[in-house]
Structure formats: structure tokens, C-alpha cells
Amino acid sequence: MSLKQVFEEHPERRYIMFGGKGGLGKTTFSAATAYWLAKQGKKVLVFSVDPQASLSDIFQKDIFGKGPVKIMENLWAQEIDADRHIKAYQQEIRQKILDMYGLEQVPEEIEQYIQAASAEPAMEESAIFDAVVDIVVEGNYDYYIYDLVPLGHALYYLSMAKVYDEWINKITKLREEMREYEEMVSRMKREKETEEDQILKELQYIRGRINASSSILTDKEKTAFFFVIIPEEMILIDTKKAAELFAKFNVPLSGYVVNRVIPRELLSENIPAYLKNRIEMQDKYLVQIDELFGGNVTARVPELERDVTGLEMIRTLSEIMYGS
Amino acid sequence: MSDKPERPKKSFWQNAQEVIYGMASHDMSRYALRTRASMEHLFILITMGDMIGIPILPPYYSLRLLPYVVPQISTWKRRLLREKDVSDAMF
Numbered sequence: 292m293s294l295k296q297v298f299e300e301h302p303e304r305r306y307i308m309f310g311g312k313g314g315l316g317k318t319t320f321s322a323a324t325a326y327w328l329a330k331q332g333k334k335v336l337v338f339s340v341d342p343q344a345s346l347s348d349i350f351q352k353d354i355f356g357k358g359p360v361k362i363m364e365n366l367w368a369q370e371i372d373a374d375r376h377i378k379a380y381q382q383e384i385r386q387k388i389l390d391m392y393g394l395e396q397v398p399e400e401i402e403q404y405i406q407a408a409s410a411e412p413a414m415e416e417s418a419i420f421d422a423v424v425d426i427v428v429e430g431n432y433d434y435y436i437y438d439l440v441p442l443g444h445a446l447y448y449l450s451m452a453k454v455y456d457e458w459i460n461k462i463t464k465l466r467e468e469m470r471e472y473e474e475m476v477s478r479m480k481r482e483k484e485t486e487e488d489q490i491l492k493e494l495q496y497i498r499g500r501i502n503a504s505s506s507i508l509t510d511k512e513k514t515a516f517f518f519v520i521i522p523e524e525m526i527l528i529d530t531k532k533a534a535e536l537f538a539k540f541n542v543p544l545s546g547y548v549v550n551r552v553i554p555r556e557l558l559s560e561n562i563p564a565y566l567k568n569r570i571e572m573q574d575k576y577l578v579q580i581d582e583l584f585g586g587n588v589t590a591r592v593p594e595l596e597r598d599v600t601g602l603e604m605i606r607t608l609s610e611i612m613y614g615s
Numbered sequence: 616m617s618d619k620p621e622r623p624k625k626s627f628w629q630n631a632q633e634v635i636y637g638m639a640s641h642d643m644s645r646y647a648l649r650t651r652a653s654m655e656h657l658f659i660l661i662t663m664g665d666m667i668g669i670p671i672l673p674p675y676y677s678l679r680l681l682p683y684v685v686p687q688i689s690t691w692k693r694r695l696l697r698e699k700d701v702s703d704a705m706f
Contacts, residue, residue, distance in 0.1 A: 380675075380678070381678070384678050384679070384681055384682060387682040388681070388685055391682050391683075391685070392686070398685070398688075400666070400689075401681065401685055401688065404663065404665065404681070405678065405681070407665060407666075408665060408674035408675075408677065408678055409674075411674045413675065414674055417674075417675030417676070418675060455676070461661070462658065465654060465657065465658055465661070468654065469651055469654045469655065469658065472650055472651040472654070473651055475644070475647050476644045476647045476648055476651070479636070479640040479643060479644040480636070480644060481632070481636075489683055490658075490680055490683045490684075493679055493680055493683070494680075496679075497676045
């Protein structure tokens with residue numbers, strides 16, 4: 292099945308993701324797919340969840356931390372500035388403390404904790420995770436294209452949702468037990484109402500956020516996940532492993548896109564042995580790819596004569612991927 | 616005006632209720648409150664453990680809860696760092 296067919300047969304798949312090892316062309320394919328969909332008259336947002344995003348480079352426009360930036364008709368791109376998101380979030384927490392207790396200044400040990408928490412390695416990912424929920428929940432676009440982080444991170448991202456969920460469930464349960472005790476006391480003291488537990492409310496909010504995000508990642512109906520691969524041994528081995536792990540997290544796999552295939556036609560020309568060897572090597576792995584992934588291979592994209600940056604090259608690539 | 620004669624009756628009832636409460640359930644409710652307080656401290660430990668050096672995942676959403684536990688933080692720390700709870704000896 293071709294990429295075009297996948298999109299035409301499943302218009303309900305609104306969340307499109309390209310995943311794979313670093314540097315194989317996830318951003319490029321995200322951009323080309325976004326371009327093609329926009330040309331089809333769909334309103335598209337392509338956004339990056341990678342702290343080292345490269346959408347700015349491919350669109351040749353500085354979009355980092357600027358919210359959704361219009362690239363062309365129907366096409367918007369966004370890179371999330373995690374640092375700024377975290378800073379704004381910290382400030383929000385500080386303000387809440389000041390307002391709740393009528394303080395002039397945040398107590399020192401609390402301030403220290405706020406700062407220490409932000410230095411945690413998971414903080415950046417969590418902040419992006421949270422920002423993505425905001426973007427997707429708004430639902431302003433027909434298509435959302437996730438320019439994903441490299442494989443390892445993506446798995447971390449997925450497992451984080453699971454860890455979060457379990458963590459929240461545990462503490463929500465504890466909180467509910469605490470609530471029971473509180474109610475018991477007020478019954479005995481014959482007080483009318485117990486105060487509403489703000490923390491419990493907050494926990495329920497957090498759980499809602501996490502579920503919103505992870506349910507999209509694993510929604511079989513609305514999500515299409517594509518693996519980007521190239522015909523090389525290491526990539527194939529890693530991708531196979533990753534695909535198994537992704538399957539464990541119930542990520543709906545829609546297909547594989549093979550990138551950087553050196554055109555076979557070159558063989559008929561007078562080419563150096565070096566290039567010939569590479570073509571033969573790729574041939575061997577292309578056969579393997581067909582054996583491994585068979586009908587799930589949705590496109591073979593040739594190695595282009597130059598790197599893909601700027602709308603003109605993105606258009607060329609989208610024509611290769613989806614036909615003109 | 617009309618509720619004036621009712622007042623002593625009401626306060627008698629209140630008194631009676633308080634006496635009964637004191638005899639029957641004061642201990643129970645004090646015990647429930649103590650359990651509730653222990654759970655509160657356990658809760659803060661689970662969410663804010665980082666503050667005393669116990670790494671707890673995940674800090675991003677912990678911060679959301681921070682404002683609500685600010686007043687309890689110092690008693691919580693004191694209690695956790697105490698080897699033995701004074702109340703253990705008292706009750």
C-alpha cells in the first residue's frame with residue numbers, strides 16, 4: 292500500500308507520527324507530509340516534540356518558541372520551547388503560593404525545591420509532553436503531524452505516560468483514603484460539609500492531561516505511526532526491536548518508509564566501485580526489508596541530489612512520496 | 616423574640632451532644648485525625664520526596680501540588696527527621 296493510499300483510505304487518522312533513529316529523515320518526512328496534506332486543502336500543524344528540533348532549519352524560518360507559525364496556505368509549524376514553558380510554569384506555581392497565603396515572597400525552602408525540581412532530567416520531557424496536550428486538545432487543525440524525537444526518547448516518552456498514570460493512581464487512592472478519614476471526623480463532630488479537597492481535584496486534572504496525551508499516541512483509529520528506515524543492517528535490527536517495544540505500548544503502526552535508497556539506474560552508468568558496492572549492499576537489505584515488513588512498506592524514497600531544506604525541496608520530496 | 620425561650624433548650628441539647636461526643640467519639644475522632652495527619656505526611660513524602668533527598672518521579676506535576684502543601688512542609692520535615700514521635704510516648 293502506498294503512503295497516499297494510507298491517507299486516502301483512512302481520513303480519520305488525524306495524528307501522524309514519523310519515528311525512527313536519529314538523522315534518518317523524520318523531520319524531512321514530517322515536513323513533506325504536512326506540505327502534501329496542506330496542498331490537498333487540509334489544515335495542518337506540524338510540530339516538534341524534540342528539544343533539539345529542526346523544523347526551523349527545514350522551513351528556513353525561525354519558529355522556535357513562537358507558537359504556531361504560518362508557513363504557507365493551510366500549513367502551520369511549531370517548535371516548543373521547553374525552557375520557556377518550564378519558566379512560565381514555575382512562575383505560575385510561585386504566584387499561586389503567594390496568592391493562596393498572602394505572602395510577599397516564596398519561603399526559601401519552597402523556592403529551593405521549585406528550582407531543584409526544574410533541574411530534574413525528566414522535567415524537559417514532561418514540559419513538552421504537557422505542551423503537546425495543550426496543542427492537541429484545542430483541536431484547531433485537520434491534521435497534527437508529530438515530528439518525533441529519536442527512538443530511545445520516544446520510548447521514554449511513552450513509558451513516561453505509563454509511569455505517570457500509575458503514580459497518579461497510587462496517590463489518588465491515598466488521597467481518597469485521607470478524605471474518608473476527614474469525612475469520618477466531620478460526621479462525628481457533626482460538621483456540615485468537609486472542605487473540598489483541592490489536591491484531589493488537582494490530581495484528577497493531572498490524570499486527565501496525561502490520559503489525553505497517551506490516548507492519542509495509542510489511538511488505533513485516529514493515529515498513524517510510520518517508522519523511517521534506511522537499507523542498512525544496524526538500522527534494521529534496531530527498528531525491529533523498537534517496533535516490538537512500540538507494539539507493547541499499543542502504538543498503532545501504519546507502515547514503514549524507506550529513505551536514502553540510491554537509484555538503481557545509476558548501475559547502467561559509468562560509476563565508481565564505491566557507489567556500486569553501496570548499491571549492491573542496499574539491494575541486499577531492501578530484500579530483507581521486504582521480507583521483514585512486506586506490505587507495510589509504504590514508500591521508497593531515493594537519496595536526493597541535495598539536502599531537503601526550503602519549500603521547493605519539500606515540494607519535490609512530497610511529489611516523490613505521494614505522487615504529483 | 617419567639618426563639619428566646621427555645622435558647623436554653625437548644626443549648627441544653629448542645630451540651631448533651633457535646634458530653635456524649637466527648638464520652639463516645641472524641642477519642643475516635645482524635646485517632647482518625649492523627650491517622651489523617653500521618654497520611655498527609657506520607658502523601659507529601661510521595662509527592663515532594665525530592666525536598667529531603669528522596670528522588671521521586673515525576674517532578675513536573677509534583678510542582679502543581681506544591682502550593683497546597685506549603686503550610687505543612689515544615690512540620691512534615693520535622694516529623695520525618697524526628698527519631699521518635701512524641702505522641703508515641705503520650706498515647
